[in-house]
Amino acid sequence: MKSKNIVSAICLMLILALVAQAQPKPNILLILSDDAGYADFGFQGSQIMKTPHLDRLAKQGMRFEQAYVSAAVCGPSRAGLLTGKYQQRFGFEENNVPGYMSASGTTGDDMGLPLDQLTVANYLQNLGYRTALFGKWHMGNADRFHPLQRGFDEFYGFRGGARSYFEYDDEHPNHRQEDYLERGFGQFEETEVYLTDALADETNAFIERNQDQPFFAFLAFNAVHTPMEAKPEDLAKFPDLEGKRQQLAAMTLALDRAIGQVLDKLKELDLDENTLVVFTNDNGGPSDTNASVNDPLSGTKANHLEGGIRVPFLMRWTGVIDKKSTYAYPISTLDLLPTFVKAAGGHPDTIASLDGVDLMPYVLGNNSDRPHQTLYWKKENRGAIREGDWKLLRFPDRPAELYYLPTDASETNNLATANPEKVKAMYKNLFAWELTLERPKWQLQRKYEGAAMKRMDDYKKK
Incomplete structure (x- = not known):
């Protein structure tokens, strides 16, 4: 009798193993907006911005209430996201922008994501995925830093940190090579299509070409x-707004519409149920340059108040993640790499020095602990x-501040004076973490330091 039970157990294990092998690997679609305000989406409570497609995505999956980036500006934030x-x-x-120089004293093309760092695209490529990046790279302008050298099979976008949404011509005053649209490696070509639309079109074409194999599409x-x-027709839909706020509303509408087109393509090709979709933003909204709103959070892009580092975050995996669900504990975009690698059948626990974690056990309720007790x-x-x-x-010029976020997400009630021991302990822990880090690879050139300090002083006076 015992031998029969053993045989039955072995047979069951073999059947389960075969079923697991038969399950197709999920496609992965990562959508990243750039400099969006925390409150500037319908699913985040905005009554002004029109984002019906993202609002629907939020209802189809999970909204994360406390999602963080690893930096308050886009280059370092993306470097953390890509490497985990x-x-x-x-x-x-x-x-890595004009105004900074490397430790060796050189500028420009010497700055980029170090070549000894593997990206999420490298790991997924090794797991049999076709990988592509559409949009903004900002991880180095030199050829050696190019996306096709960093794990991506396809690239359509631009190497730099910002550019026009409309076609450049030879007379355009901003004609650095990294600003121009590039297909693949070194094939620079402009388009007459509004850039937000063009990136969605290229993503859809990639999905069509690769619908019969697992793919990772990073739509940045x-x-x-x-x-x-x-676009003028989008501006016309917000007659009650003006200036940057009207421009932002129209650009957000175009962003949402483009995302909707990509989600519709997944549905059209019957890929939506086997595609893990994540939408998030690279850092807090810059309320000055694009009139974004981060309410109820204080702060803005480039500072460490919640408005600079907390971002909207949605995740949909049909049949795996519950619809209309929320997750309350803090997570980080550092978690994307291990989450994607694990979903793809890999083993993120074997990757050295990862700071992110696989979110699935937490999202699915199999682990009730916090994904992160500490974030830096x-x-x-x-x-x-x-x-x-x-x-x-x-801060470098005034005493540290302490906040209890569950009751003070706006960071208006500084509790440092009332909790000196906690301030001391947390200060020491922050310093201990800093001792494990490398020195910055580039720094602000002296001729730019005065302007940077003035911007900091101006912010403190607000």
Whole structure:
């Protein structure tokens, strides 16, 4: 009798193994907006912005109430997202933009995602995925940093950090190579199509070509980053707004419409139920340059208040993640790499030095703990640490501030004076983490320092 039970158990295990092998790997679609405000989506409560497609996506899956990026500006934030590691671990602390120089004293093309760092595209490529990036790269302008050298099979977008939404011509004053649209490697070509629409079109073409194999599509919109350039027909839909706010509303509408077209393509090809879709943003909205709104959060892009580092975040995986669900504990875009690798059949626990975690056990309720007890942020001598529900902000020119986020997401009630021991302990923990990091690989050139300090002073006066 015992031998029969053993045989039956072995047979059951074999059947389960065969069933698991027969399950197709999920396609993965990562959609990233650029510089969007925390409150500037319908699913985040906006009564002004029109985002019906993203609102529907939120209802089809899970909305994360406390999603964070690893940096308050786009270059370092993307470096963390792509590697699953705090980008300061490999010296990517500053934006690789004009005004900064490398530690060796050179500027421009010397700056980019270090070549010894693997990206999520590298890992998925090794797991049999066809990988593609559409839109903004901003991980280095030089050929050696190119997306096709970093795990992506296909690329359509631009290497730099920002560009026009309309076609460049030879007379355009902004004609750096990294600003121009590029297909593949070195084939620079402009389009007459509004860029937000063009990126959706290219993503859909990729999905069509690869519908019979697992794919990873990273749709990295430059919307709604400056320049503020909307289509006239979209502007006309917001007659009660004006200036940057009207431009932002129109650009957000175009962004949402383009996302809807990609989601519709998945449905048209019967791929929507086997595609893990994530939508998020690269950092907090810059309320000055594009009039974004981060309510109820304080702060803005480039600082460590919640409005600079907390972002909208949606995840849909039909049949796996419950519809109309929410997740309350803090997560990070550092979690995307291990989550995607695990969903693709890989083993993120074998990847050295990951700071992100596979979110699925938490999302599905199999693990009731927090994905992260502690999260960190750092830029130069400014820093922040969140331990549980407490957050400490460290500044170079004034005492540290302490907030209890469950009752003060707006960070208006500084509790540092009332909790000196907690401030001391969290300050030490932040410093201990910093001791594990590399020195920044580039720094602000001296001629730009005065302007940077003035911007900081102007913000503090508000």
